[in-house]
Amino acid sequence: MGFEPESRLVDERVESRINTLTLEQLEVVRRGAEIIKSGGLVAFPTETVYGLGANALDAEAVRRIYETKGRPSDNPLILHVSSIEMTEDLVEINWRARMLMERFWPGPLSIVLPAKEIIPPRTRGGLPTAAVRMPDGAVALALIKFSGLPIAAPSANISGRPSPTDAETVRRDVGGKIPLVIDGGETRFGVESTVIDMTGEHAVLLRPGGLAKEALEAELGEEVLLPQDQKIIKRSPGTRYRHYAPEIPLILAAPGEIPQDAQNWAWMGIAEPNGAPAKKVKFRDAEEYARELFRAMRALEKSGVSVIYAELPGERGIGLALKDRLIRAAGK
Numbered sequence: 001m002g003f004e005p006e007s008r009l010v011d012e013r014v015e016s017r018i019n020t021l022t023l024e025q026l027e028v029v030r031r032g033a034e035i036i037k038s039g040g041l042v043a044f045p046t047e048t049v050y051g052l053g054a055n056a057l058d059a060e061a062v063r064r065i066y067e068t069k070g071r072p073s074d075n076p077l078i079l080h081v082s083s084i085e086m087t088e089d090l091v092e093i094n095w096r097a098r099m100l101m102e103r104f105w106p107g108p109l110s111i112v113l114p115a116k117e118i119i120p121p122r123t124r125g126g127l128p129t130a131a132v133r134m135p136d137g138a139v140a141l142a143l144i145k146f147s148g149l150p151i152a153a154p155s156a157n158i159s160g161r162p163s164p165t166d167a168e169t170v171r172r173d174v175g176g177k178i179p180l181v182i183d184g185g186e187t188r189f190g191v192e193s194t195v196i197d198m199t200g201e202h203a204v205l206l207r208p209g210g211l212a213k214e215a216l217e218a219e220l221g222e223e224v225l226l227p228q229d230q231k232i233i234k235r236s237p238g239t240r241y242r243h244y245a246p247e248i249p250l251i252l253a254a255p256g257e258i259p260q261d262a263q264n265w266a267w268m269g270i271a272e273p274n275g276a277p278a279k280k281v282k283f284r285d286a287e288e289y290a291r292e293l294f295r296a297m298r299a300l301e302k303s304g305v306s307v308i309y310a311e312l313p314g315e316r317g318i319g320l321a322l323k324d325r326l327i328r329a330a331g332k
């Protein structure tokens with residue numbers, strides 16, 4: 001199976017990413033791989049957000065991830081891989097899932113499939129399924145490849161905080177608790193990967209993310225269902241938990257909907273707001289809004305304003321994921 005020509009294509013993409021690393025970066029990644037192999041934790045950049053990684057097959061190492069983040073133990077982790085061959089050891093891959101891997105990996109797509117015994121229950125939150133993803137980032141791919149292990153990695157924030165999109169934020173959240181934070185600059189997408197369930201007859205979108213639903217539908221040639229579309233309710237355990245909401249109120253509003261008597265407010269959005277905000281964070285488009293969202297929220301809550309008005313984007317492309325994160329941040 002691992003010799004299929006399309007799998008080779010994925011391997012070639014991985015090679016070409018890793019080849020962009022400098023000697024200095026390779027040195028840091030090698031150090032990270034040693035830590036992973038010996039059961040330790042390493043924070044590393046992916047194209048979406050920074051991850052807090054450990055050997056996915058080592059239940060004790062995985063326990064440390066939960067402990068470090070303060071994460072509920074029934075919320076399963078994504079296993080990060082560097083080849084389809086490695087993935088075959090972990091989950092049962094059906095042909096539609098394989099199609100998605102060959103088309104979109106490496107990239108911001110996590111695929112939920114039946115888990116094989118080799119994955120400790122702790123990694124998959126006790127579920128019979130597991131999420132697998134091949135991240136698109138030279139550092140992440142090299143870290144997995146050099147350690148020769150699937151890396152379980154949630155976002156590298158303390159539970160309840162926004163996902164970190166730069167190394168400095170990771171250091172502030174978990175830096176003191178782990179041996180290595182690999183700095184790879186700011187992440188390209190800024191929102192987490194799309195999570196799709198491919199275990200059933202229909203593909204179900206468990207979490208909108210960096211890869212657009214439209215792109216998945218075009219490749220599969222069928223509609224991708226939302227969890228609420230189904231009679232049998234599917235959900236990602238992670239969506240049960242209260243998500244990050246800023247320390248000050250965040251209110252979703254169109255530019256013209258800001259109350260006349262609003263005081264000391266901040267605006268966050270693509271359009272120009274009506275009125276005079278004390279702070280304004282404006283984005284060129286939905287892509288930039290998504291990329292900067294978590295950083296902007298962390299900055300605005302510390303900026304002295306008393307409320308954030310945030311523009312709600314449309315649902316096309318990355319807009320669906322952005323809208324999802326904004327609604328959660330607004331506590332709706």
Ligand code: TXA
Nearest residue numbers: 048050051076077129130131154155192193236237238
């Ligand atoms: O972009 C990302 O996905 C980042 C980077 C680091 O790769 N990781 C990330 O992990 O966002 P985390 O742990 O914050 O989110 C994982 C999501 C959760 O909502 C979890 O419930 C869901 O994936 N998940 C994992 N395994 C699952 C499974 N077997 N069935 C359903 N949902 C699953």
Ligand code: MG
Nearest residue numbers: 154155163192
């Ligand atoms: Mg997270």
